[in-house]
Amino acid sequence: MLLGAGIMFHHVITINRGTGFQIRVFLLIVGVLSLAIWAHIKSGDSALHQIVFGSMVVTVGFRTFKLMKTMISNRDMRSNLRRLATWGYVVLTAAYALWLVDVFLCQHLRAIRRSIGLPLAWLFELHGW
Secondary structure: HHHHHEEEEEEEHHOOHHHHHHHHHHHHHHHHHHHHHHHHHOOOOOOOHHHHHHHHHHHHHHHHHHHHHHOOOHHHHHHHHHHHHHHHHHHHHHHHHHHHHHHHHHHHHHHHHHHHHHOHHHHHHOOOO
């Protein structure tokens, strides 16, 4: 998750910048994400993982909308892209919220899944949603 979000994060931060800047930002992102992943594995606590991922998602969203204003001159195209990006951002934000619910209510959700059984148990696999 972090690496996938990191790719998008890198792109929206370094778009239209020189290669040297792109490489420096890439190395910084790799370093920060490596530390976050190491801390998550070492401690077993996912809070830092969640904060880093959420921060990148929010940044990518806001930066994308800002880039659309400055880089797309055709009003119809910008409107269509803005609508598509808004829908994508809403879906991604909902997925992130469901993931957080799944993380914090994992034991309760497992109990619900065991009690109702298949095929309805998959409705409570919020991480998958």
